[in-house]
Amino acid sequence: MIGRLNHVAIAVPDLEAASASYANTLGAKVSAPQPEPDHGVTVVFVELPNTKIELLHPLGADSPIAGFLAKNPAGGIHHVCYEVDDILAARDKLKAEGARVLGDGEPKIGAHGKPVLFLHPKDFFGTLVELEQV
């Protein structure tokens, strides 16, 4: 069912410093910071040849990563995102297998403009899993 690893998301307390570190110290290609007010984050995309890293920083009062950074003030790896062809079919299969979908169970339009769902970390060994329909 799952296809490519779309991205690894890393929450960081200082987006400018993290972006500079990936660009200069690690020598990767990074984007300009991209505010995503609908998703409560500002994102810097680190473009690798086979996938991307997304550096996330809270934006606004209700950021979904504020709690994570409160628990992990230095930052940390927040989630992995796997691609699926059909997110509704994927959701139904996952629910039939007993996995819990976060929120109301309906796909939302994610930061890339495509339907996404998040799966409960307790069902995936402490890892927050995002599914994105491509």
Next chain:
Amino acid sequence: MIGRLNHVAIAVPDLEAASASYANTLGAKVSAPQPEPDHGVTVVFVELPNTKIELLHPLGADSPIAGFLAKNPAGGIHHVCYEVDDILAARDKLKAEGARVLGDGEPKIGAHGKPVLFLHPKDFFGTLVELEQV
């Protein structure tokens, strides 16, 4: 400098259950468990079209992931591994930029039979970074 994302490593408390979940619930191709006694882990490789996930479980008394699982008993994302062409050149550049290399600073032969180094998570926003020469 960094190239492809070689893998994302996820430490899990129950390797059989995690492997079954990736194979059956997420529908991915998984390998048989592979003991790596020299590295203190047993690994299941989850093969995605563009990269791989490595499910890690402690093996032996001095496993490098035992402490992580003690702090994160449900499991969690342990590290990301980026490929480099020349690990000594990468190390020297990183050290010149002030990044700390774990251990004695000399590359070790990693679980894939290739030279690897680990970088201090404090220098990379709480993320443990492995570099592998390919």
